[in-house]
Amino acid sequence: MYIVLGPADASTGENLGGAVDALWEAITLNDTGSGTHRTFPLGKIADFVQTVEKHNTHRTIRWTWADARMVMPMLLQAGASPSSCHDLRLVQRLLVTAASRAQNGISFTPVLELGKEAQPAGTLPARRQIEGQESLFDAPPITASRDEQEPAPTASLLLEELQAQLTTIKSAPYPGRLGLLAATESQGGIIAAEMKHYGMPWNRAIHEKILEHQLGARPAGYQRPYKLEQLAARLRQELGAPNLNPDSPHEVLRALQSAGFSVTSTRKWELTEWANSAPHLRESRWQVVRPLLEYKRLARLYTANGWAWLDAWVTDNRFHPAYEVASAATGRWGAHGGGAMQIPKDVRAAVHAEEGMLLTVADAAQIEPRILAVMSGDRALAVAGRDTDLYLGIAEIGKRTGSALADRSHAKIALLAAMYGATTGEGGQLMPHLKKLFPQAIGFTEKAAEIGLRGGQVTTFLGRTSPAPSHAWFEAQRDRSSAEKERAAATAARSHSRFTRNFVIQGTAAEWAVIWMAQIRRRLRTERRFGHRLQSRLVYFLHDEIMIYGPQNEAALCATIVRESAQAAAELIFGPTDVEFPVTVVTTDDYSQAK
DNA sequence: GTTCCCTGCCAC
DNA sequence: AAACGTGGCAGGGAAC
Numbered sequence: 001m002y003i004v005l006g007p008a009d010a011s012t013g014e015n016l017g018g019a020v021d022a023l024w025e026a027i028t029l030n031d032t033g034s035g036t037h038r039t040f041p042l043g044k045i046a047d048f049v050q051t052v053e054k055h056n057t058h059r060t061i062r063w064t065w066a067d068a069r070m071v072m073p074m075l076l077q078a079g080a081s082p083s084s085c086h087d088l089r090l091v092q093r094l095l096v097t098a099a100s101r102a103q104n105g106i107s108f109t110p111v112l113e114l115g116k117e118a119q120p121a122g123t124l125p126a127r128r129q130i131e132g133q134e135s136l137f138d139a140p141p142i143t144a145s146r147d148e149q150e151p152a153p154t155a156s157l158l159l160e161e162l163q164a165q166l167t168t169i170k171s172a173p174y175p176g177r178l179g180l181l182a183a184t185e186s187q188g189g190i191i192a193a194e195m196k197h198y199g200m201p202w203n204r205a206i207h208e209k210i211l212e213h214q215l216g217a218r219p220a221g222y223q224r225p226y227k228l229e230q231l232a233a234r235l236r237q238e239l240g241a242p243n244l245n246p247d248s249p250h251e252v253l254r255a256l257q258s259a260g261f262s263v264t265s266t267r268k269w270e271l272t273e274w275a276n277s278a279p280h281l282r283e284s285r286w287q288v289v290r291p292l293l294e295y296k297r298l299a300r301l302y303t304a305n306g307w308a309w310l311d312a313w314v315t316d317n318r319f320h321p322a323y324e325v326a327s328a329a330t331g332r333w334g335a336h337g338g339g340a341m342q343i344p345k346d347v348r349a350a351v352h353a354e355e356g357m358l359l360t361v362a363d364a365a366q367i368e369p370r371i372l373a374v375m376s377g378d379r380a381l382a383v384a385g386r387d388t389d390l391y392l393g394i395a396e397i398g399k400r401t402g403s404a405l406a407d408r409s410h411a412k413i414a415l416l417a418a419m420y421g422a423t424t425g426e427g428g429q430l431m432p433h434l435k436k437l438f439p440q441a442i443g444f445t446e447k448a449a450e451i452g453l454r455g456g457q458v459t460t461f462l463g464r465t466s467p468a469p470s471h472a473w474f475e476a477q478r479d480r481s482s483a484e485k486e487r488a489a490a491t492a493a494r495s496h497s498r499f500t501r502n503f504v505i506q507g508t509a510a511e512w513a514v515i516w517m518a519q520i521r522r523r524l525r526t527e528r529r530f531g532h533r534l535q536s537r538l539v540y541f542l543h544d545e546i547m548i549y550g551p552q553n554e555a556a557l558c559a560t561i562v563r564e565s566a567q568a569a570a571e572l573i574f575g576p577t578d579v580e581f582p583v584t585v586v587t588t589d590d591y592s593q594a595k
Numbered sequence: 596g597t598t599c600c601c602t603g604c605c606a607c
Numbered sequence: 608a609a610a611c612g613t614g615g616c617a618g619g620g621a622a623c
Binding site for chain 1: 618
């Protein structure tokens with residue numbers, strides 16, 4: 001059953017969509033298609049959601065809204081917890097892209113223009129927010145002025161859009177898969193909003209201790225921390241450049257070169273290789289490279305995750321990144337605010353459980369090659385991943401058959417090369433050996449690569465479709481006016497080919513990951529421990545890794561839920577499969593101890 | 596003053 | 608000497 005939530009028809013009076021006293025409407029759509037309408041002030045929607053959820057435990061209600069980013073903050077603040085939803089913006093985007101590929105056999109014409117910026121209901125437009133009130137959670141209820149806000153689509157229009165989307169899904173060649181994808185994408189919207197709302201535990205005192213230990217005391221104003229200043233002084237001396245600004249790659253490169261060092265950039269890998277490349281000069285080169293690399297490491301810590309970062313992103317010992325569902329074309333999520341996708345190993349110890357609480361950190365083991373094994377139907381690869389680390393499994397098969405892929409690191413490099421499309425280097429060299437062992441899997445990736453080479457589109461298992469190359473790309477393919485143009489076209493073609501090659505695997509892995517999370521969320525919500533609801537919550541997600549935060553005495557159950565949900569997710573997507581989907585689970589009070 | 600690109604690093 | 612997929616982000620520095 002679907003219940004569409006949106007502003008009531010404009011004829012009912014004040015209808016600005018976002019204002020808390022605006023009238024909203026709930027339209028029920030059940031199997032017979034008939035709809036009952038109820039209207040509420042926006043401020044009462046959360047109560048309604050909560051009441052309906054309480055009395056309808058026996059059937060799935062899909063709350064249908066234009067955009068979870070608009071509705072969910074309001075629901076969460078009021079303590080309402082929708083079990084599932086249909087997110088019209090996210091599903092529309094899926095269907096529009098799917099319809100752009102003729103072979104998909106999907107036709108879709110949106111009723112509405114969705115996919116614009118998020119404007120949480122009950123708040124002012126972002127540009128009018130007052131300093132000190134920028135948080136979505138404590139923004140005061142204010143009626144927006146009429147001239148500054150686009151009228152949000154009414155519930156009746158949203159219902160029409162929903163019906164168009166459901167019709168498209170129902171008549172698709174694989175309605176079950178596309179329906180699962182739509183449901184998954186939508187659940188992602190809820191989960192993203194919830195994780196932002198709860199935030200991950202972040203212990204400011206521990207973080208500060210790390211910073212002081214590495215950098216010295218917090219400097220006043222814009223001075224460099226003590227350790228950085230020390231290293232800067234040493235560098236200036238080593239390079240004979242008394243005015244060197246070590247934060248400027250350009251200046252550093254110039255200083256290195258005038259000191260007689262033949263490097264072409266200040267990149268870490270180049271400096272390292274250069275320093276090691278001449279055995280008799282090693283010591284003297286490292287005299288310079290060591291402090292430079294140390295400076296770069298600490299400068300990165302200082303600028304990316306230093307005191308300013310703490311002040312900007314951590315409040316009340318919680319870090320609240322904003323997730324963006326499927327912000328990558330492959331369906332992977334993005335996150336903005338505080339660099340949530342790149343929490344460096346150095347500061348992970350600051351993610352620390354409070355008294356009586358624990359973190360459950362789970363990581364899917366070799367998810368992408370396992371996805372490849374199922375999608376390609378490669379039995380040998382499925383067997384390689386059974387009861388063991390998949391790369392080890394490959395190495396064992398390699399040993400038995402006298403292949404060059406007889407140890408884990410080689411197996412891993414070769415498989416990554418196959419999925420990323422490497423042609424040179426160690427990975428490229430090992431590819432033929434891999435192909436001999438797993439012809440079906442490698443054939444599968446090569447087929448996706450071929451399609452991309454011609455400018456074609458590919459799809460994930462559930463039907464997310466890759467974007468077509470730009471018009472300019474196709475133009476460039478036709479341009480044979482010079483050797484240089486031809487080369488450029490070939491480079492662009494190979495690039496798109498690597499993209500489609502990777503898309504099918506990365507994209508299907510992303511589907512698996514969100515379904516994994518959705519399974520975990522469902523069980524955390526519905527299961528009881530000694531008759532009590534669980535308090536544990538999903539608080540972090542990154543591609544193939546999740547974190548749950550909750551009371552100590554729930555941690556063992558969380559670990560079980562996480563493991564079982566991994567296999568359940570795979571079977572929901574693929575049906576019964578002999579490929580295993582193991583996860584490593586670590587229960588700890590300290591994130592840096594996971595992995 | 597703001598905007599945008601480049602460099603370089605971090606994560607999976 | 609980068610290569611081999613997807614991202615976010617800070618700081619320098621030039622362009623506007």
